Amino acid sequence: MSDLIPKGIEVEQGLTLRKSNSDTRLMLTQLENETTLVAEAQAGKAEAFVTLLNQCNKYVFRVALNITGNRQDAEDVLQETILNAYTQLGGFRGESRFYTWLVRIAVNEALKKVRKRSAERQVSLDEPVETDEKSLMPREIEDWGDNPEKRYAQTELQQILTETLERLEPQFRVVFVLRDVENFSTEETATMLGMSVPAVKSRLLRARLRLRERLNKCFKKGLNGALQRANSEAL
């Protein structure tokens, strides 16, 4: 039966291409001189604080941008994160990585922005875990072919990804960003968001399936360029 499996479809367990995000993984595990710099920063050495920040800033900004979906808000979040980190530095006990601690502050600031901007109901991370399995079942099932993202120019692709992520409900979006874009573990994500591990897993599954469903409109095989663009515009 295995010869029925089309090219490009891997049925092995696990993701195979996560190595492309290795620079982020490096950030999480090998922040240079972290222990020394944190101790110096806590002792009042501003340059040590700045050196720590400069290793993390662009990643913190990406978290802020992906959660808020808005560049101005992301800039504000980055600024508030740095200010809060500086004033709260004395309370950092090294129980997590400095970067994880910083992202946790950024996530809280970003969610404040999202809640404030949202004209709809309040975004709450304490909502019960959804159990409706019927809503999980994919509706659109179409092959994307090999490297569907390569059918788009880089800026066009980036726009599609940003807009698709932005349309995802915040309580799913934040989990997806931390787990799948920033590569935090399920446990780290749960700790950062004050949620249980099962709740993170449940929301991650829904986030992945909803994004897949929406990207399907752009990536399904056989679409020509004009139709792809029309689909992406209609997202």
Place this chain on the structure above:
Amino acid sequence: MLCKELIRKLSEFLDGELGPAEAEELTSHLEHCEDCRIVVDTTRKTIEIYCDTEPVSLPEEVRERLNRTLVERLGLNLNKPSRLL
């Protein structure tokens, strides 16, 4: 295994968190269910595409503005090489 069971375990399968027996059961289902194969493949692709996004660099004027604000509000006295961002 039914398709809905596969969907329920999809994340754990993609994250390599299923035990050998469950993974084998799921893989066996994929061998004869084209719809589920497509869902697994396209969900995997969704994650990989987002995983590949690069951190965004801040434009210079934004960096300057943030630096000024932060230095003023934190009261830091930094040399040029130690500037934030």
